[in-house]
Amino acid sequence: MVLRLSGLSVTRRRRPVLHGVTLSLPAGQFVGLIGPNGAGKSSLMEAALGLIPFTGTSSLATLPADRRARHAAYLPQAREIAWPVSVEDLVALGRIPWPGGGRSGLDRIAIDAAIARMGLEPFRKRTALRLSGGEQNRALIARALAQDTPMLIADEPIAGLDPAQQLACLRLFRDLAAEGRTVLASIHDLGLAARFCTRLVLLSDGHVLADGTAEAVLRDDLLRRAFGITVRRVDTPDGPAILPV
Amino acid sequence: MRGLFIALSAGVAALFLASLLTGPAGLPMPESLRALLAGGNEPLPVVMREIRLPRAILGLAVGAGLGLTGAALQGYLRNPLAEPGLIGISGMAALGAVLAIQTGLSLAAPLALPLAALAGAAIGVGLLVALAGPRGGSVTLILAGVAISALAGAGTALVLNLSPNPYAANEIVFWLMGSLADRSMLHVWLALPPMLLGAVLTLSTRRALDALTLGEAAAQAMGVSAPALRWRLVAGTALIVGPATAVAGAIGFVGLVIPHVLRPWVGARPSALLPASALGGAALLLAADVAVRLVVPDRDLKLGVLTAIVGAPLFLHLIWKTRSGGRV
Numbered sequence: 163m164v165l166r167l168s169g170l171s172v173t174r175r176r177r178p179v180l181h182g183v184t185l186s187l188p189a190g191q192f193v194g195l196i197g198p199n200g201a202g203k204s205s206l207m208e209a210a211l212g213l214i215p216f217t218g219t220s221s222l223a224t225l226p227a228d229r230r231a232r233h234a235a236y237l238p239q240a241r242e243i244a245w246p247v248s249v250e251d252l253v254a255l256g257r258i259p260w261p262g263g264g265r266s267g268l269d270r271i272a273i274d275a276a277i278a279r280m281g282l283e284p285f286r287k288r289t290a291l292r293l294s295g296g297e298q299n300r301a302l303i304a305r306a307l308a309q310d311t312p313m314l315i316a317d318e319p320i321a322g323l324d325p326a327q328q329l330a331c332l333r334l335f336r337d338l339a340a341e342g343r344t345v346l347a348s349i350h351d352l353g354l355a356a357r358f359c360t361r362l363v364l365l366s367d368g369h370v371l372a373d374g375t376a377e378a379v380l381r382d383d384l385l386r387r388a389f390g391i392t393v394r395r396v397d398t399p400d401g402p403a404i405l406p407v
Numbered sequence: 408m409r410g411l412f413i414a415l416s417a418g419v420a421a422l423f424l425a426s427l428l429t430g431p432a433g434l435p436m437p438e439s440l441r442a443l444l445a446g447g448n449e450p451l452p453v454v455m456r457e458i459r460l461p462r463a464i465l466g467l468a469v470g471a472g473l474g475l476t477g478a479a480l481q482g483y484l485r486n487p488l489a490e491p492g493l494i495g496i497s498g499m500a501a502l503g504a505v506l507a508i509q510t511g512l513s514l515a516a517p518l519a520l521p522l523a524a525l526a527g528a529a530i531g532v533g534l535l536v537a538l539a540g541p542r543g544g545s546v547t548l549i550l551a552g553v554a555i556s557a558l559a560g561a562g563t564a565l566v567l568n569l570s571p572n573p574y575a576a577n578e579i580v581f582w583l584m585g586s587l588a589d590r591s592m593l594h595v596w597l598a599l600p601p602m603l604l605g606a607v608l609t610l611s612t613r614r615a616l617d618a619l620t621l622g623e624a625a626a627q628a629m630g631v632s633a634p635a636l637r638w639r640l641v642a643g644t645a646l647i648v649g650p651a652t653a654v655a656g657a658i659g660f661v662g663l664v665i666p667h668v669l670r671p672w673v674g675a676r677p678s679a680l681l682p683a684s685a686l687g688g689a690a691l692l693l694a695a696d697v698a699v700r701l702v703v704p705d706r707d708l709k710l711g712v713l714t715a716i717v718g719a720p721l722f723l724h725l726i727w728k729t730r731s732g733g734r735v
Contacts, residue, residue, distance in 0.1 A: 213627050231630035242622035244485035245675035258618050259630045305621070309629070 163233060163312040164188045165210065165344055169218035172205045172368075179205045181368040182218065187346060189312065192339035194359030195348040196379070198389050201365040203348040204239060207315050210346075211236055222313070231259035234313035235306035239321070241299060243290050249282055249301050252290045256308030276307035279334075296327040303331065314338060316347040320354070332358040352393065356380055357401035364388055380404065408679060411672050415686035419467065422693035426463035427455070429700045461595045462587050466696040467689045468595075469587070469655045472602050472647035474688020475681055477662025478669075479609045482616035482677035483640050484545050487670075490663040491648045494548065494641065495555025496531045500652035502559045502566075503527020505579050509566045520582075521597055521653035528649025531555055535641060541634065544623070548637065585656035585711025587696050598650035605646025608639050609681065616677035658711045660718025661688050667725050691717075 165187040172180035180202040187193050195203045209216035211234060212223030222234055235256070243252065254273050257264040264273070277286060280300045285293060290301050299319075306314060314335070320328040328351070336358050339345045349355040355362060356376035364372040364379050366388040372379040380402075385393055389406070396403040427443065428436055432454055443455040476491040483489075491497060507513040507523035538551035563583070570576040615636045618626035627633055651658075665687040666680055673679035692710070695717065699708040 208624070211628050213624060227627075227632055228630040231628065234628070236625060236628035238622060238624040238628075240622055240624070242485075242620075242625070244620045244622070245670070245677070247620060247675045251674055251676055252620070255617060255621060255629075258614055263614060302621070 163344060164221065165234075165313060165346070166221040167206075167210055167218070168220075170206065170209050170216055170220060171218055172202070172209050172214060172216045174205065174214075179368050180209065180216070183365075183368075183370055185363065185370065185373070187344050189342050189344050190339055190360075192336050192345040192347070192358065192360045194355035194362045195346060195365060196350070196352060196355055196362055197348075197365035197371075201388070202368040203365055204317050205368075206365065207236070207317055207346065207348065211315060228259060231309070231311075233311055234315055235309040235311045237302060237306050237314070237316040237319055239317040241302055243298065243302075246289045246291045248287055249285045249290050249293070249304075250277065250287065252301050253277055253282070253304045253308050256305040256310075259309065272308045272310050276304040279307060280304040296323055299323060299327065299331070303334070312342070313344045314346070316345070318348050318350065320349065320351065328354060336360075352380060352385075352406070353402065353404040356404060376402070408673060411669075411683060412686070415683060415690060418690045419686055419693065422690055422697065423463050423467055425697050426466055426693050427459050429697045430454070430459060431700075431704060457591060458589075461590050461592045462696065463693070464595050465587050465590050465598065465654055466693045468599060468602055469651040469658065470661060470692025471685040471689040472606065472651045473658065473661040473692070474665040474684035474686070475606060475609055476644045476647050477688070478666035478677065478680045478684035479612060479616065479640055480644065480662075481666050482619060482680065483612070483636070484549065485619060485622075487667060488663070489549075490659075491644060492556065492657075492659065492662070494535055494552035494644060495559060496528050496535070496645045496648045497652045497657060498556040498559030498563075499531030499534070500524040500528040500649050501583060501657050502562045503530075504582060504653065504656070505563050505566050508579050508582060509570060509575060517591070518593055518597060521594060521650075524653030525597075525649055527559075528645060528652065531559070531649075532641065532645045534558075535645075539637075539641075543637075544633075545637075548641070581707075581709065582656050583711075584709035585658040585714075586699075586707075586709050587655055588707065590654060594654045598654045601646045601650045605643045605650075606685070607643075608646065609643035612636055612639050612643070613678035613681055616681070620677065656709075656711060658692070658714055660714045660722070661691055664718045664721050664725075665691060668721070 167183055167185045170180060170183040183206060197203055208214045210220045210222055222230055253276050254264040257269040262269040277283060280303055282301060282304055290298060320331050332354055335345045335347060362376055362379040363370060364384060371388055372384050382392060385391060391406045394405045394407055428439060439455055442451040446452050473491055480489040480493060481487055503526050504520050504524040507520045513520040534555050535551050539548045567576055567579055615631040618629045618631045666684045669683045669687050670680055673683050695713045696710055699710055699713050702708060
């Protein structure tokens, strides 16, 4: 499924934070959204999902709320689990947009598959709030997988994770895209974004500064303009290592 | 979980029966129930149908309503300290009732007091909607509720302060303590229809409240409409709490403690907690209403006083358990 954003503009507290962003995200791409804090990454994702007021068009936000929820799963930046529910019940929340509401045979299949894929079988009956941060993150991703949508939008999914968890998360997102899903994630680690994403979009002050492959986007002049930094690049067999200096 | 619901339902049924069979007129059980079903103009059917039955029905409905709205508000605000009085409707209903007592209106017609309380509740809803605004979030709702509660509390204090004689003040204070004594079927017919409608509205939020476990943004992305949810919750709570306060006075702790106690038993899922808390609230209030008639039968022990006496230590115990469990 293609996500089309056209002329997307967002104003927050009377301050414009996104200026006419136009993007087309086809199925099968893992698009990394990069840019400094306050560049408009979260606003872009929230507007694309229709969660905040915006002008312009988003092919997702035009859908009715219930259908939209069957098209795109969203992992917000704040990883909130309000009540001490079990991992299984947490993952089952992903089935809320579907008719069975978590109880049908189809729901069980989706929940079991998401739990298995995230390696949460041993934690299934445990209280999600008692797990470590990384395990909770896996449970929340499993919740999004159980939603079984062709599109996944994740706001800083690897923030606060240890290196192994970061790699596991990005590998999963790459695999999900390879399976034909559209994956959009904001990522601050430029090196990891370059290694795992099929395409990068660099946002700065609410504008798309660059859009394309890692080589095309992570250019010295663009990074200096967006972040005010220079970077050192070291090519490794696994891809470029990028060190801000 | 099914076991919990069966146990709670059985408990409610038993306590409903106990409420029907408890009273100053020590009536034998088989005859009482036969009189209740058969009816007639003799003293026994009249006592059963016009004194005990409305009291038991109101105990069930008010308790269930308080438990249900407590669980719903806790789920909506994602805060285990939320309770039905939080949005200010019960305070405004109490103010309406207190004004009816003060002005002597309550003596003019049997339903004047509950109707005045309902009017107070309606004004409270109007204020809440005006203050919280159409797009306000949950924090705005709490702040508006706190402001309305404070306003209603000040109004009630002012009425007490200016009360013309100690008898009126006395009556107001006792009414505020909450009671189900001497209620008639008129009270039942006044309170039950809006409360049932409120229950339907509140129960319709179950899936949305489940989704809110993941926070407002995630819930919204799962198809939950935040304004529609807030509207249903405010309307549902007002339709339950307004009439409940109108017929029973201010009864605290049921809506706070019951969801707390039952949460671990339903795996903390709001959708399961709502019906469980309704049953638990009904059981607690029916039990308390039986107890006020048994503990000190010759003195009029008020229902709200007993629920607070039972509820506060229970709540302290829960805080203690939570603290020793290492959670906040």
